[in-house]
Amino acid sequence: MPPPHNTLKPHALMQRYSLPRLLAHARRHHEDWQRAWRNPAPKDAYDTVIVGGGGHGLATAYYLAKEHGVTDVAVIERGYLGGGNTGRNTTIVRSNYLRDASTRLYDFALDLWRDLSREINFNVMFSARGVLNLGHTLQDMRDIERRVGANRLNGVDGEVLTTAEVQRLVPLMNCSPTSRYPVLGASWQPRGGVARHDAVAWGYARAADALGVDLLQQTEVVGIRVENGAVTGVETDLGFIAARRVACVVAGNSGVLARMAGLRLPIESRPLQALVSEPLKPCLDPVVMSAAVHCYISQSAKGDLVIGAGTDVYNGYGQRGSFPVLEHAVAAVCELFPAFSRVRMNRHWGGIVDICPDACPVIGPSPVRGLYFNCGWGTGGFKSTPGSGYVFADTIANERPHPLAAPFGLDRFASGALVDEHGAAAVAH
């Protein structure tokens, strides 16, 4: 895949962020910092309307403008920018998936992550701390070996670590062979890490705005107008906005948008729970994930332990979770890190994840001409943000799927060509 290339420069008015400029502003008491983005009045019509002002939607707008010169774009957001899953996830970035199609898509995103702060002139604080995926059973270890091996063939970094190597990376972890779910080893992706979730939305918003994209906050899409099988625009609470192309990127609400156009999607929406602890002195450098016990943990720059739990087992759009899921995840944390038992949970919440049957996204055109969907990322949404925006922008601009997005079309649910990232089923002997 060729690396992204610049075709447009941000407009001259955008103040660049840099250390010297920060120092200069300090002398002026920070009184004349420019707005990060405008608050424009909506136009009657745009070439392209993007529904959803989260990380994916804003990234799509940015790449549409920058890579394809499509600047007559509005991003319509019901609430505030980045207020959905962008601001509610556990900020993990990695690309070590099982299947070629997903590995390549996520790794393309990971490459973009590495230079994203400079690219959009906003520090998204991407920190390549490395990601450990723990194995607790013999079958877990087989699966890890298979995944790391497949990753290697795709040029994606990864190693299979022994228990002792895991212990060296994470001294606080309980690696006792007698624990209920002993750590038998792990996969290790050094390039993976974490980023500051809100900053991703703000950085893309600022960069897209600088290229002329209109960001319309507090504006709700209430209908999608379709004539003769083609989209003609969106109805909003501020009135009709015409558009030649409409792209829906609304994790947690995709089904609602689809129904406005008379469509159904292979998606169910469920709360995914997360929590943070009170801030602690640095004690955990890498990201630690355990699918077997449903817990993901890292430590933020501020010192909070950021913990992901499982999804609720039933559909829901409440941005809150069911307590038993939380109890289980926290028990798993205490199992893996017995010293954290006395640490305290500060907040917990839920984000709504859209889950496809194969745990892979839907990216591409819909049966309605000019109407595109990018949804169903499940728990993979945040880490894919730059890649998702890039390939989706390319798909919209060229009106055909980007090669990396091609395996993720809606047609796979009729052909049976599911990508299947659920990973191996539990061993059954």
Place this chain on the structure above:
Amino acid sequence: MLRIRCPYCEEARSEEEFAYAGEAHIRRPEDPEALSDREWGEYLHFRTNARGPHREMWVHAAGCRRYFNVLRDTVSYEILDVYPIGKAPSDDSTGNGA
């Protein structure tokens, strides 16, 4: 955390006793072989995923192990109705039973 009235145990019980069993009223096609790939794919994978009242199946997994239907608002989580499998929705104007 939900509290669900099991129509067979005739008691409201805590969510931990139940398991969710997906959208309700999805009938298996009488003759799958007569369906196109697209139609079969619709049956397999496409769901209403309602935001608001949603008709869904639950099973009283740790209790009497019976399946039943629930009409639940997926935003407020309020349970609006509980009724047996095989019964038509009591109010066709709401949810995905229509």
Place this chain on the structure above:
Amino acid sequence: MGTPRRLPSGGRIDRDRPIAFSFNRREMRGFSGDTLASALLAHGVATVARSFKYGRPRGIVGHGVEEPNAIVDLGVGAAMTPNVRATEIELFAGLEARTSRAPWQGAVGPLARYLPAGFYYKMFLHARGFRTWERFLRATAGLGGVPEGPDPDTYDHLNHHCDVLVVGAGPAGLAAALEACRAGARVVLADEQAEFGGSLLAETGPVDGEHASSWVARTVAELESHPDAVLLARSTVSGLYDHNFVTVVERRPDAAGAPDVAGAPDVAGARERLHRVRAGQVVLATGAIERPLVFANNDLPGVMLASSVFTYLHRYAVVPGERMVLCTTNDSAYRTAIDWVGAGREVAAIVDARPEPSGAAMQAATRAGIEVIHGHAVIEARGRKRVREAVVAPLHGEDDRLTGPPRRIGCDLIACSGGWTPTLHLAAQTGVKPRWSDEAIAFLPVPAGDAVTWAGSAGGARSLPACLQTGAAAGAMAASRTGHGEGRVSAEPPETDEPPETPSRALFLVPHQRPPSRAPKQFVDLQLDVTAADIELAAREGYESVEHVKRYTALGFGTEQGKLGNVNGVAILARALGQDIAATGTTMFRPSYTPVTFGAVAGRDVGGFFDPERRTPMHGWHEEQGAEWEDVGRWKRPRYYPKAGEGMQDAVNRECLAARDGVAILDASTLGKIDIQGADAHVFLDRIYTTGFRRLGVGRCRYGLMLHEDGTIFDDGVTARIAGHRYLMHTTTGNAEAVFDWLELWRQTEWPDLDVYCTSVTDHWATAALVGPKSREVLGRVCDDIDLSRDAFRFMDVREGHVAGVPARVFRISFSGELSFEVNVPAHRGREVWDALIEAGAEFDITPYGTEAMHVLRAEKGFIIVGQDTDGSMTPADMGMDWAVRRNKPFGFLGERSLSLPDHLREDRLQFVGLASGDAVLPEGAPLVEVPDGAPPIPNQGFVSSAYHSARLSRPIALGLVRGGRTRLGEILHCALADGRNLPVTIVDPVFYDPDGKAQDV
């Protein structure tokens, strides 16, 4: 060290019980009944910590959950608890508390002007260098330390069901609980403090003609007399969830501290207990928290909440200073100044922001000889390590600007009150958006549904009589909604002698001569060092949503979750945006109300209880034999039985050869078993399995393959026809419950017309598999009522009889390719039959074998293991198992339609094959490629799913999945290893041993 600030008498402390403790390694003393905060104030400690970002000195501000500064690490070693508020720690003997700080934190102060909100988004933009910067940033971050080892304490959960849960045992909560109890409801009353009473514990006026504390005592006594009232002190309601599920965290005094806490019960067991309450009705009597005023340098030690000063004075007999300036916008704070004089201390002035204060409070202050400066406010505090003077200036009567020059008043304490903020966190957790009231100058709760109600100051009540009255009414109403009583209060609310209040002034950010960007820092969120200037900067940069401001500045992200700063922050934002507070709104409050220990959330589900371990009836025997274990689902299965000096491979080789050449025995009790009976049982099975069961004879067995509706393999196993309308299905160990649920799903929801019942009998049967050429002889010694001969008891037959005198079912089936009998007896007799078989086999050197040898034996035969050789995407055709698929059944079977989907017919799908390698056992999971070298992406040809050393064949064998593999037999691929080696492997047929099946049919 002396306690210069302790009054000689008064307070609720027990002066006969002195307690020694240490703070930052200094030895100190307090009394039973003190909190760490009150004891520190008694010692005159001003600076308790340094601030998070700028490293500024900070003192104690509040007296409860709102405290932002006095955060300590409590205890040492593994029993250390990080980040505890000193205001919530009851003093106990030997208490050790410390505040943590980064070494260079004091040096950050001068750099503060370069570090506005969000500075880090604007620098360190070279991503690859960020890791270096991050290490520096992280070193300054964090509050508390990490305990040094596994937690020595335990935690547990207790479930409750009640009609009415009352949150908070202040005046409103006590009144509510009392009414609910009198109406006959089951009541839970929880309060975060050690004693019930809330604000009444510091109250000096009478309630119902008696002292407030005796009214509390009388009320609590009546509550305790109700058998169905559960009273939880030291218990914080942390979360209010759907359907009135409520979490309450009870702090049970540490074993070390318990004996010294007056009145503490003699507790055993958990350090903290999470009460999981399911309530019919919830009454929130959560009170209100005083709002600080935002002025320059308002973070100096010596700036405190007026109500906190009042509480320290009356409840702990502590004066946190000598000379006070009281800065207020309302009447409620006046009594702090009046009582301060009563305690023999000096009030320099009451600075009231209202142009013309009047009413009883002001008159009382004047009577006490206190100067009241009206129409003024404290605009700045001055001093180095604590307050030395207050800068006071006149305010315009309506818009917040100064109208004259400032003057300075010497003092060492500035008590301030900006009004009251009802504690709405729990209500907000349910998604209720509070409504701003200009009249109340507060966000007030909006009723949503009728299962949660408010009482007292949480609902906006401002006087003690109003709190008592709304509490009683809420309690009676809640009880009646659960079917207890008529909703009327049982008695008139008690009288108090509180005078009526006069209106307050809305003042949030106190103006300064200079704008916020240039004034000394005006703190809104003390814990995270968020200033008024930061909020204005955020608004200026376009972060206009209150959530954006919160996230950009970190306002309210601290451990006290904005209890002090939220309203002031919203008000400052509203002004910056030129809109009113109602339009600006407030942020969401998430659970927990206050931080909850991970251990308490986990409860007892840790260690051995994290996940149940399922054991077979023969578990003890395996243990006695020194088996090594494998976890399979929740089951413990022996993996192999090492003899002295044996490694795993030696043991497995020995076990395999015993099965091939002599006799070996496997505990197969963990296999799922489901009894299926009814007139339509065969119809049901035909629909579930790809295989046909209609024509299976009674007493015969058949292998079955079960698919998901998408055509992928779900499970496999042998099903036997026990009687005309009765079958016994075997499932894999890991899938037993999923398969049972699957059968019930179809039986109950889709095919209720079928006459069929399914009953799990996994736990009923203990199963011993006797395997090997000598198995018939061994079984023959303990079974005399079944004819075991080759022709009478054929391969795939099942028979009933007795083994070792116990009624048994014996299956002649084989997962090893050898002659094999699977003996099933009721589980409670499993061990005795197992022992009998071991004894009977002794002369044949019967050898127990585990899952590892079982895997080798089945791999030699090319038998698959679902979940190891399949991964959730494989169809029967992929696995070369079309022979198990019958396509001409009348109904068809689940998943059949999917088998003809275009993607399932591709010829380059992964297909199940054998893999012959050289001398090395291939790593399971390793990828297969055509060309050993090359630059990525290298086409992935498949992977190794199973690989073992075969003792029988004296060479390694492997199974795998290869693209189009079945048409590529003989082709050579390479197994690409992590260390760069590439092992050549040949694609072969997956059956390595006895392809004709002679060995099992003897």
Place this chain on the structure above:
Amino acid sequence: MSDRPGVVLRREPARGCLNLRGNPRDAGFRNAVAAVTGVELPVESCTWGPAGDAAVYWLGPDEWLLVLPAGREADVERRLREALAGSFSVVDTSGTHCFLNLSGPARGYVLQKSSPYDFHPRNFPAGRCVQTVFAKASALVAANPDGSFDLVVRRSYADYVRDWIADAEEEYGFARG
């Protein structure tokens, strides 16, 4: 062990168990069961009743657990099969179930620690039985006239459940029966 235990846990000997399925609205079914076993099937949900040395527990709208003295299950199963007609199922589950009895003044706390079900006497008087979550396993709990509780748990989970109860009751003082 304690002199005055708060909780007493007794492990009962093995019993004969039959899982019985059929239509409770079918009088023929009910009468045939009564004729063979001497037991009236409880048709009210979540109830159980003793019948001489046997007992029968409601498990679901068409499902009961028949508990007999050990060793009688095979004979009763055979006679039921002879007597019943139409849609029914009888399965011997004697090996499945372990029987425990929980008594003592703090017995309620042990249940409160283990299950989200409301075992308060107002909600769960003698004669009630309930299948519910028990720690991370499940159990059939029945309220006895003497105030004690019978617990019926699956054999493979029995060690876990007993260890759990021992841990839960430790603070109250306990004894083994």
